[in-house]
Amino acid sequence: MEPLEIAENIREKFPEEVLDVREFRGQVSVTLRKDRILDVCRHLHDSPDLFCDYLVDVCGVDYLGRKEKRFEVVYHLYSIRHRHSVRLKAEVPEQDAEIDSVTSIWAGANWHEREAFDLYGITFKGHPDHRRILLPEDWEGHPLRKDYPVKGPEKEWSGFQDVLDRAKRFHEFEWHEPGE
Amino acid sequence: MENTETGERTVETKDLQISMGPQHPATHGVLRLVLDLDGETVKKCTPYVGYLHRGVEKLGENRTYLAALPLTDRLDYISSMNNNVGYVNAVEKLFGIEAPERAKFIRTIVAEMGRISSHIIWLGTHVLDIGATTPFLYAFRERERILDLFEMLCGARLTVSYPRIGGVKNDISQEFMDELYDFVLDFPSRIDDYETLVTENRIWKERTVGIGVISAEEAVNWGLTGGTLRGSGVDYDVRKYAPYDAYGQVDFDVPVGRNGDCYDRYIVRMQEMRQANRIIQQCIEKLPTGPVMADAPKFTLPSKEMILKDMEHLIHQFVLISKGPAAPEGEVYMGSEVPKGELGFYFISDGTGKPYRMRVRAPSFVHASVLPRLCEGGLVADVIANIGTIDIVLGECDR
Numbered sequence: 357m358e359p360l361e362i363a364e365n366i367r368e369k370f371p372e373e374v375l376d377v378r379e380f381r382g383q384v385s386v387t388l389r390k391d392r393i394l395d396v397c398r399h400l401h402d403s404p405d406l407f408c409d410y411l412v413d414v415c416g417v418d419y420l421g422r423k424e425k426r427f428e429v430v431y432h433l434y435s436i437r438h439r440h441s442v443r444l445k446a447e448v449p450e451q452d453a454e455i456d457s458v459t460s461i462w463a464g465a466n467w468h469e470r471e472a473f474d475l476y477g478i479t480f481k482g483h484p485d486h487r488r489i490l491l492p493e494d495w496e497g498h499p500l501r502k503d504y505p506v507k508g509p510e511k512e513w514s515g516f517q518d519v520l521d522r523a524k525r526f527h528e529f530e531w532h533e534p535g536e
Numbered sequence: 537m538e539n540t541e542t543g544e545r546t547v548e549t550k551d552l553q554i555s556m557g558p559q560h561p562a563t564h565g566v567l568r569l570v571l572d573l574d575g576e577t578v579k580k581c582t583p584y585v586g587y588l589h590r591g592v593e594k595l596g597e598n599r600t601y602l603a604a605l606p607l608t609d610r611l612d613y614i615s616s617m618n619n620n621v622g623y624v625n626a627v628e629k630l631f632g633i634e635a636p637e638r639a640k641f642i643r644t645i646v647a648e649m650g651r652i653s654s655h656i657i658w659l660g661t662h663v664l665d666i667g668a669t670t671p672f673l674y675a676f677r678e679r680e681r682i683l684d685l686f687e688m689l690c691g692a693r694l695t696v697s698y699p700r701i702g703g704v705k706n707d708i709s710q711e712f713m714d715e716l717y718d719f720v721l722d723f724p725s726r727i728d729d730y731e732t733l734v735t736e737n738r739i740w741k742e743r744t745v746g747i748g749v750i751s752a753e754e755a756v757n758w759g760l761t762g763g764t765l766r767g768s769g770v771d772y773d774v775r776k777y778a779p780y781d782a783y784g785q786v787d788f789d790v791p792v793g794r795n796g797d798c799y800d801r802y803i804v805r806m807q808e809m810r811q812a813n814r815i816i817q818q819c820i821e822k823l824p825t826g827p828v829m830a831d832a833p834k835f836t837l838p839s840k841e842m843i844l845k846d847m848e849h850l851i852h853q854f855v856l857i858s859k860g861p862a863a864p865e866g867e868v869y870m871g872s873e874v875p876k877g878e879l880g881f882y883f884i885s886d887g888t889g890k891p892y893r894m895r896v897r898a899p900s901f902v903h904a905s906v907l908p909r910l911c912e913g914g915l916v917a918d919v920i921a922n923i924g925t926i927d928i929v930l931g932e933c934d935r
Contacts, residue, residue: 380866381629409756410772412871413880413897422886432897433883436756436772443869457865464759467905475593490586490934499594506598 359384408433414468416476475500549792565930590904600860617650622872626881639703649907654875662924744798762877767801860889
């Protein structure tokens, strides 16, 4: 199916949900409300004409100060059988940064969603293992947000001092020559 | 311990939790697995990644498109050529420019050389983990030849940054072509050497056949790509499904497995090396003449010769380096087939010289996430086989 046809199909099935359809370089992005994202994804996955069995990627985007709703969660879907692809974008506001998890449809979404949570602070409802993934458990802040500085905050990560202390302690170990 | 009433001996058992890694030699980098063991059986496996997280995506957002290229070298650092090729193709798609034919063929050649060198490392370390030392030494002998060729080509062995947006850095020399052709003619017999040692080896088969089985549907559902997916019998290969560079003009097969176990994935990757060799040979034979850099002055740097001669070109270069080439507003995702699987770059451009969002879809990240599925219910020794078979590099996984 052509990418625009897929967008039309989604619009027919979920007229309330689709906010915008855009094409650029032959790739189509469908912007959606976040509330029924799970239904839209299930439709794309199960319908025999669409059959998007391969979830390429899930990632977050931060539009701080550029869009009314700050975050977007972007899904790249591909159908290995039909060889077509589509991009879904769900708008997520900052106050209620929460969206349904699609791990029940694609098992591969698990780590991608954890990463989006880790780096953007978007919560995925119904995720089986909702933890940070790349950063330590006690890290403060979400680094890929646009208001997070590129050069780290002045305060070091709490675990870092521990590492330094330990290194210092081991460094001070007194070695004895065998003949002494 | 003796039961006092019945006189029977009972054994007290308890579950054991061990941490494998992050400094375990068989985890191919800094991967940590927390294993809950019941005797030798793995009840639960929890991977921890992120030890090598350098924030490549954040750095990419703060660099121009031209300056972010060397970051991609450091994703999957044993096949940096392929990452570069994936990156420049994605950026070219965003810019709407196309590399000249000759550059496309050269990129295809170097990408397949990168694939061979990466697969050779995978083979060497995978069999070494399982206990065979000899193939490892043989494999590094061939890898050395490829790295020497890379050095001859661009001066670097590992972090090459040779493909550039709009083409490649420099043309290839006749000397390089001759050396490479020698390698291409010689390499199939080297693969035969490895296969003689490993493929029908009884110990190897007992350690890999039926280990880490994953069905085709499940593998697709997990988002696996590359050899890890094709071992399960799905012929998804970006080079065939959405050809880029010169892949549409060369003839090659996509080997697939049947059972989706470690052994099939091994067979698939071995065949892939032969196919990569075939592609290189065809590219050398078909290599067209012409320029190696696109004629797109808005996006590509002027030649050094012109910069030294001409004021306008100097200014032009200065603007491109400092502000970056202004990309059209829009968003582009492009996947490319790297040795590990599908490496995707997703750019959101706001019309400036830097991407508003740069996303790296790393195959190793996805493959590491499937480890619990492969390991749970198996034996501890099979964890090692499973880590080897999914072929991950943590630099790419953690980004």
